[in-house]
Amino acid sequence: MTLKIVSRLKSIAEAKKSTLTTWKPPLSQPSALVLAAGLGLSTLMPFAVTNLQTASANQKTQMISQRGQKVEITLVSYAVTKAAYEKIIPQFVAKWKREKGQDVIIKQSYGGSGSQTRAVIDGLEADVVALALALDTKKIEQAGLIKPGWEKEAPNNSIVTRSVVALETREGNPKKIQSWSDLAKPGIRVITANPKTSGGARWNFLALWGAIAKNGGSEAQALDYVTKVYRNVPILPKDAREASDAFYKKGQGDVLLNYENEVVLAAQQGKTSPSYIIxxxxxxxxxxVAVVDKVVDKRGSRAVSEAFVRFLYTPEAQREFAKVGFRPVNTAVAKEVEKKYPKVSKLYNVQSLGGWDAIQKKFFDDGAIFDKIQSGRR
Structure with a gap:
């Protein structure tokens, strides 16, 4: 029992220590003048991103607002969404200020989806969760923090982003990787994260399984193929970000199983040339995405949290998701950028595999298929 409590406290502390940042809204001109005079400053930054220590100090500082008190909410999301939310959040903050006359501070925490889920359940207070898969959101629901039926509380069954799995190769594709079947060949080193801790890695696993099962193969054939692929996996990082770092920064592996959006973002940032296959x-x-009912009702932050969720479906926000490689769920924006994405001839979803509850039990529970595959690797 003591070890379990220590483990839970550690997961919360790590989430706060390593990933929690804060967006502060721009100060109105009278507020800026008052603060500048009091602090002896000649200029002020319009936005500030601070670490948790600075955020703690800011919480003690009363912001001067002409039309209402500040409001704070916390967004907890998975690692690869960070680049998009860093652009979306300032737009929402400015919009809320214009319309409501209220300053909003949005704290953010990013990490592996499974790890983030555990941190929220164990006490990391999130007003909004945007995780890598509905299964993680359901775990928070089962913990009593989110009310049942959250899927119907936002447009598109609360799905706010879409992507597909990409096979990212070294520049020039020296191993001539062209399809799923190549990943099972001897001598091919495959990089993917651990599906026990990473939502992205669960998608990778299901994509590997579906490569056989959705093309007429039997369960036995799918198991044989996926087992061969994982024999080619030298390491299992805890989340998609660490898997990307292993591939990009450490030079490990011949092919990285990755979100398409992550490949696009890496190319934009100059980390690699866009050599990949869809x-x-x-x-x-x-x-x-979902509002965490128990937290927003406790804090009185429901109105701004629900408004933030709605904003994520607007063309403005969906364009920001598209800029970093996500496939938009907004129909108009999807039409604007459709030529940017390779077409997929056979696209399936988790419902066609039985839904997340069945998937969890079959593949990812302790002692299920993934654990058996891992046991066979040792």
Whole structure:
């Protein structure tokens, strides 16, 4: 019991220590003048991103607002969404200020989806969760923090982002990797995260399984194929970000199983040339968003939290998701950028595999298929 409590406290502390940042809204002109005079400053930054220590100090500082008190909410999300939310959040903060006359501070925490889920359940207070898969959101629901039926509380069954799995190779594709079947060949080193801790890695696993099962293969054939692929996996990082770092920064592996959006973002940032394949049989990676009812009711932050969730579906926000490689769920924006994405001839979703509850039990529970595959590797 003591070890379990220590483990829970450690997961919360790590989430806060390593990933929690804060967006502060721009100060109104009278507020800026008052603060500048009091602090002896000649200029002020319009936005500030601070670490948790600075955020703690800011909480003690009363912001001067002409039309209402400040409001704070916390967004907890998975690692690869960070680049998009860093652009979306300032737009929402400015919009809320214009319309409501109220300053909003949005704290953010990013990490592996499974780890983030555990941190929220164990006490990391999130007003909004945007995780890598609905299964993680359901775990928070089962913990009593989110009310049942959250899927119907936002547009598109609360799916706010979409992507597919990409096979990212070294520049020039020296191993001539062209399809799913190549990943099982001897001598091919495959990099993917651990599906026990990473939502992205679960999508990768299901994409591998579907490469056989959705093309007429039997369960036995799918198991044989996926087992061979994982024999080619030298390491299992805890989340998609660490897997990307292993591939990009440490030079490990011949091919990285990755979100398509992560490949696009890496190319934009100059980490690599966009050398990747989108397999024609692929899984729709659906990212949900939900308000954490117990937290927003405790804090009195429901109105701004629900408004933030709604804002994520607007063309403005969906364009920001698209800029970093996500496939938009907003129909108009999807039409604007459709030429940007390779078409997938056979796209399936988790419902076609039985839904997340069945998937968890079959593949990812302790002693289920993934654990058996891992046991066979040792």
């Amino acid at each position: 397999p024609q049989t692929n899984i729709s990676i659906d990212g949900p």
